[in-house]
Amino acid sequence: MDRREAILSLTSVLGYTVTPASIITLSGACQGQKPGVSWSPEFFQQKGAAIVEKLGETILPHTDTPGSMDVGAHIFVDRFLHSVANQSDQEKCRKGLEKWQADYEQRQGKPLFQASADDMQEELNHLFGVDQAQQRRISELIAGDAPSDSGQASQYFIYSFLMIFKRLLMLGYYASEQVGENVLSYLPVPGRYDGCIPAEEVGHAWAL
Amino acid sequence: MANLNLKDKESRTFDAIVVGSGISGGWAAKELCEGGLKTLVLERGRNIKHVEDYKTANDDPWDMEFKGRMTKEELKTKPKQSRSGVPSRKETTHYFVNDLENPYEEDQPFDWIRGYHVGGRSIMWGRQSYRLSDLDFTANITDGHGVDWPIRYKDIAPWYDHAERHAGISGSLEGIPHLPDGQFMPPFELNCVELAVKEGIEKAFPGRHLIIGRTANITEAKDHRGKCMARARCSRGCPFGAAFSSQAATLPYAEKTGNMTLRPYSVVTKVLYDAESGRAKGVLVVDQESKEEIEYYAGIVFLNASTVGSTSILLNSRSDRFPDGMGNDSGELGHNLMDHSMGGGAGGTVEGFEDKYYFGRRPTGFYIPRFRNLNKATRRDDYLRGFGYQGGASRASWGRGQKSFEFGADFKESMFEPGPWSIGMGGFGECLPYHENRMYLDFDKKDQWGMPVVTFDAAFRENEQAMCKDIGESAGEMLEAAGVKNVSIRCNISNIGLGIHEMGTARMGRDPKTSVLNAYNQIHAVPNVFVTDGACMTSAACQNPSLTYMALTARAADFAIKQLKNNNL
Numbered sequence: 209m210d211r212r213e214a215i216l217s218l219t220s221v222l223g224y225t226v227t228p229a230s231i232i233t234l235s236g237a238c239q240g241q242k243p244g245v246s247w248s249p250e251f252f253q254q255k256g257a258a259i260v261e262k263l264g265e266t267i268l269p270h271t272d273t274p275g276s277m278d279v280g281a282h283i284f285v286d287r288f289l290h291s292v293a294n295q296s297d298q299e300k301c302r303k304g305l306e307k308w309q310a311d312y313e314q315r316q317g318k319p320l321f322q323a324s325a326d327d328m329q330e331e332l333n334h335l336f337g338v339d340q341a342q343q344r345r346i347s348e349l350i351a352g353d354a355p356s357d358s359g360q361a362s363q364y365f366i367y368s369f370l371m372i373f374k375r376l377l378m379l380g381y382y383a384s385e386q387v388g389e390n391v392l393s394y395l396p397v398p399g400r401y402d403g404c405i406p407a408e409e410v411g412h413a414w415a416l
Numbered sequence: 417m418a419n420l421n422l423k424d425k426e427s428r429t430f431d432a433i434v435v436g437s438g439i440s441g442g443w444a445a446k447e448l449c450e451g452g453l454k455t456l457v458l459e460r461g462r463n464i465k466h467v468e469d470y471k472t473a474n475d476d477p478w479d480m481e482f483k484g485r486m487t488k489e490e491l492k493t494k495p496k497q498s499r500s501g502v503p504s505r506k507e508t509t510h511y512f513v514n515d516l517e518n519p520y521e522e523d524q525p526f527d528w529i530r531g532y533h534v535g536g537r538s539i540m541w542g543r544q545s546y547r548l549s550d551l552d553f554t555a556n557i558t559d560g561h562g563v564d565w566p567i568r569y570k571d572i573a574p575w576y577d578h579a580e581r582h583a584g585i586s587g588s589l590e591g592i593p594h595l596p597d598g599q600f601m602p603p604f605e606l607n608c609v610e611l612a613v614k615e616g617i618e619k620a621f622p623g624r625h626l627i628i629g630r631t632a633n634i635t636e637a638k639d640h641r642g643k644c645m646a647r648a649r650c651s652r653g654c655p656f657g658a659a660f661s662s663q664a665a666t667l668p669y670a671e672k673t674g675n676m677t678l679r680p681y682s683v684v685t686k687v688l689y690d691a692e693s694g695r696a697k698g699v700l701v702v703d704q705e706s707k708e709e710i711e712y713y714a715g716i717v718f719l720n721a722s723t724v725g726s727t728s729i730l731l732n733s734r735s736d737r738f739p740d741g742m743g744n745d746s747g748e749l750g751h752n753l754m755d756h757s758m759g760g761g762a763g764g765t766v767e768g769f770e771d772k773y774y775f776g777r778r779p780t781g782f783y784i785p786r787f788r789n790l791n792k793a794t795r796r797d798d799y800l801r802g803f804g805y806q807g808g809a810s811r812a813s814w815g816r817g818q819k820s821f822e823f824g825a826d827f828k829e830s831m832f833e834p835g836p837w838s839i840g841m842g843g844f845g846e847c848l849p850y851h852e853n854r855m856y857l858d859f860d861k862k863d864q865w866g867m868p869v870v871t872f873d874a875a876f877r878e879n880e881q882a883m884c885k886d887i888g889e890s891a892g893e894m895l896e897a898a899g900v901k902n903v904s905i906r907c908n909i910s911n912i913g914l915g916i917h918e919m920g921t922a923r924m925g926r927d928p929k930t931s932v933l934n935a936y937n938q939i940h941a942v943p944n945v946f947v948t949d950g951a952c953m954t955s956a957a958c959q960n961p962s963l964t965y966m967a968l969t970a971r972a973a974d975f976a977i978k979q980l981k982n983n984n985l
Binding site for chain 2: 266267268269271273275284287288291292294329332336337338343347371374375378379380382383384385388389391392395396397398399400401402403404405406407408409410412413414415416
C-alpha cells in the first residue's frame with residue numbers, strides 16, 4: 209500500500225473529513241515539503257499540530273514498516289484528546305505543549321514548530337535519553353499532582369504531555385488496520401486454542 | 417411473536433409466565449415449554465436476535481472509532497454502568513442500560529451493572545461455571561450466619577448434570593471434593609507458563625490446585641450451535657452460538673416447542689394477588705414504549721428478573737395480605753443482599769519461555785479453587801469462609817512500551833515482537849449474608865414506568881475486608897513459590913456490586929418466619945410464585961453463581977410441572 213492509499217484508507221476507516229485537496233497537501237506534508245499541517249486539528253492549534261506531527265514521526269518513524277504519519281497516529285491522538293481524554297489529561301497536554309515550546313525556544317533560539325526532523329530527533333534524545341534513575345524520578349513526578357515549584361511544574365507538564373502523547377500515539381499506531389492486519393500476526397477467527405507452541409511459528413506478536 | 421389481542425382476556429392467559437429472559441429466565445422458558453406449558457416470557461427491554469443483532473461481533477479495534485474507547489459524550493448516559501469495564505467499551509456498551517433512564521439510588525455505594533434486553537446478562541456474562549458443594553450448602557448452619565439452606569448437594573446434583581449437559585460446559589475432571597466435577601465438554605489447555613506455575617504452586621502447597629477454568633463455551637458442536645472458535649469476543653454476542661446465552665442455548669429450544677410467546681418491551685411492575693385463592697393470578701405489565709398497563713394471567717409465575725429486579729417486583733406487589741410486599745411475612749425480602757468481593761490478587765513476570773507462545777484466544781483462564789476454611793487444618797482465625805482465584809498468563813503486547821522512555825525505529829520494531837510473559841490472578845471472595853445489607857424501594861420516587869426506585873444500603877464488612885487482605889497475600893505467596901518475579905500484590909476491596917454477582921434478597925430457607933422461599937423456590941405463602949434467579953441464594957459461596965441458577969431453575973420448573981399435573985398449585 210503506498211502512502212496516498214494509506215491516507216485514503218485511514219480517512220475512510222476513521223471517518224475523518226479530509227477533502228481530496230487536503231489529501232494532496234497532507235501527502236506533501238508527509239514528505240516534509242511544507243511546514244504546518246493540512247489536516248484540521250480539533251484539540252491542538254496549528255503550530256501545535258505541526259509539532260505533534262513531527263513528534264509522532266520521530267517516536268514511530270517510517271521504515272520498511274509504516275510510521276506514525278503513514279497511519280495517521282498523530283491525528284488519532286488529536287481526536288482522542290478532543291473527544292475521549294478527561295479534563296486533567298487535556299490540561300496536562302495543553303500546558304505541557306506550551307511549556308515545552310517556551311523551553312525549547314529559550315534553549316535553541318527558534319520556535320519548536322520550525323524544528324526539522326533532525327532537530328526533533330535531537331530534542332527527544334535530550335528529553336528521553338536520560339538515565340534510569342532520572343526516568344524513575346520523572347515517572348514518579350508525573351504520577352502525582354502538579355508541583356507548586358515553577359521549575360518542577362514545567363518539567364511535570366512537559367513530561368506529562370510527552371508520556372500521554374506517546375501512550376495514545378502507540379494506541380493509534382499499533383491498533384491501526386495497516387499495522388494490525390499487515391505487520392502484526394492477524395487471525396480474527398483462530399478456530400482453536402493451543403496453549404504452548406514455538407514462538408517462531410507465529411512470528412510477530414498477535415494483533416488481537 | 418404471536419399477534420396478541422390485548423383486549424381479550426383469554427389471549428392474555430397462559431399456563432405459565434416467566435418474567436425475564438436472562439440466564440435463569442431462558443432456562444425457565446425452556447423447561448416449562450418442554451414440559452408442555454403454554455408460556456409467556458416477558459422481557460422488559462428490546463429484542464436482540466441471535467447473530468443478526470450482534471452488530472459488533474466481528475469488529476477489530478481499528479473498525480471502531482477510538483479503538484473501542486468511548487467518548488465523554490457517549491459516557492454521559494452511563495455514569496454508573498461505566499464503573500465496570502465491559503460497559504465502558506464500544507464493543508459491548510449497547511448491552512448495558514442507560515443510567516439516566518434507569519436510575520437507582522445508593523445510601524452506600526453499590527455498583528448495579530445490568531442490561532435490559534432479550535437475553536439479559538446471559539450475553540455479556542463471564543461464563544465461568546462451577547458447582548457448589550455441601551461445604552457451601554452447610555456453611556450457614558455451621559458458622560451461624562444467615563439461615564440454613566433447605567437443600568443439600570444431593571438435591572441439586574442431578575440438576576447440575578442436566579444444566580451442564582445442555583448448556584455445554586468445558587472443563588477438566590479434578591476430583592476436588594468441594595468443587596465437584598460435572599458433565600464436561602473437553603477443556604481448554606493451560607499455556608506453558610500456567611502449567612509451570614501450576615506445578616510450582618501444587619508442589620509448594622499440597623492441597624491447592626490450579627486448574628483450567630470451567631466455562632460455558634462449547635468445545636464440540638451441539639445441535640444448532642457451533643464449537644468455540646477461540647476468538648474471545650463472547651460478550652459481544654457469539655455468532656457461532658458457542659458461548660452460552662439465552663439466544664443460543666435456551667430460547668431456541670423453548671421456541672421449538674411452539675409453546676413460547678416472547679414479549680419484549682414488557683416491564684413487569686407487580687405480581688397480581690388473588691386473596692380468595694391465596695395465589696398469584698398473573699402480573700401487571702407496563703409497555704416499555706407506550707406505557708400502557710396490561711394484565712397477563714397464568715397458573716404459575718416464575719420470577720427471573722435478576723436478583724434486584726425480582727425482589728423489586730415483589731416489594732412493589734403490595735396488598736392487604738402482603739402490605740410490605742408479596743411473600744414478605746418474614747421481613748427478609750430485600751435483605752441479605754450479597755455479591756462477591758473483588759480487588760484482591762497478585763501478578764508478576766515469568767522468565768524463560770521466550771521461545772513459546774500460544775495460538776488462539778482462549779475464552780477462559782485458570783482457576784484456583786478455595787483452599788481456606790475447608791477443615792481444621794485450613795482454618796483461619798481472622799475470617800470465615802473462603803475465596804477462589806481466576807487468572808491467566810500471557811505475553812505482553814506493544815502496550816508494554818507505552819510507559820517507557822524509548823522511541824525511534826528500533827523501538828517501533830521491537831514492539832512488533834511478543835513481549836515477556838506475565839501472570840496475574842484475582843480473587844472472588846464469599847460475602848456473608850448480613851440482614852443489614854439490603855435493597856429497598858423508594859416509594860416517593862418513581863421511574864417512567866411507575867416503578868419505585870431501587871435503593872441500596874449495603875457494604876462489604878470486616879469479614880470480607882480481612883479475607884481480601886489474605887486473597888492478595890496468598891496470591892503473592894503462591895506466585896513467589898512458583899518462581900514468578902517482580903510479584904506485586906493488591907487488596908483494594910471493590911464496591912459491593914462490582915462482582916456483578918448480586919445474590920440474596922429473597923432467600924430460600926426451611927422456616928417461613930426467616931425466609932422468603934422454600935426448598936423448591938416457591939414463595940412460602942404464595943406457592944404458585946417461584947423465584948429462581950440470584951435472589952433465592954441463601955449464602956453466596958465463592959463460586960461464580962450462574963450455573964447454580966440454571967440448575968435450581970430446571971429443578972423448580974420440573975417440580976412446578978409435576979405439581980400442576982397433580983393439581984397441587
